Amino acid sequence: MTLPYAIMIFITLQRISELFIARSNTKALMARGAVEYGRSHYPVMVLMHGSWLAVLWGTVGGRPVNLALLAVFAVLQAMRVWVLATLGRRWTTRIIVPHNEPPITGGPFRIMRHPNYFVVICEIAVVPMIFGLVWVAVLYSVLNAAMLWVRIRAENAAYCDVAA
Template sequence: MIYLSLWCVVIMQRMVELLIAKRNEIWMKQNGAKIVKEGHYRWIVLTHTAFLSAIILEANWRHQMTGSVNGFFLTAFVLLQWVRVWCLVSLGRFWNTKIIVIPGVELIKRGPYKYVRHPNYVIVGLEFFVISLLFHAYIAAIVFPILHAALMSIRIPLEERALKALGKE
């Protein structure tokens, strides 16, 4: 039951984040935002959806849905969620799942963005690994961080070009 509860927490969190992203997108558009066309975005969505399916299927296949939860991975998960929220709060209305820039707005360099250029992407990669291990989904722990890294090798350069075009690198 605890695994199903954790899985639901992750899904609910992602749904709330999508609502926040949509709200922020509307606000940014009202303030002159430019949305970068990104053909890879659907692959990001597909990867996250597949991940949520894969961890529950693999855990069920391994008969791990009734075992005890590993305290180390649960603690790591909670810490990652704290940093994820820190990223979101630091960007405020500028946080989004899409690449959206507003001309004339200064690049945000507070919170984790003061230390790491793309902290949210690092967190997501770590989440794929930690959540998979929390669910004893060892195949997912290998596959999804690799997929994430591949997608970020496309996304980060696009994002950097969008920022550079605004003179906000």
């Protein structure tokens, strides 16, 4: 197995495990009376992230690995773990707003409003660049920016709706 494919296996298994965690957390939150917002854009987001992975799988073979950018990716993974640990059972891939619970303000949320989105923005650009795939980094960064424009507006509106 080559290093590019080992990296892709790691990322793919990570994303799959996160989907299971997100599904479990979503069910628990909904059972406690939480409300989902932004449901209509969710399939588009899943398609975008899935196609990003598919394009990477189809293009990384035999490419050199930039070890400095791989180190940046490792730092991003530590940040991802920090975000998920801070959110705990409230972390999902959907916009789920718990009833009578304020937004999380500890951990990385003390530093920035949407730390998970920061990590995702960086990953979508950095991972392709690890393999020298500039076009993938640019294309999916633009697509992700459009997705986050919709998603962050929906998320902010959801918390304003709950606060009202």
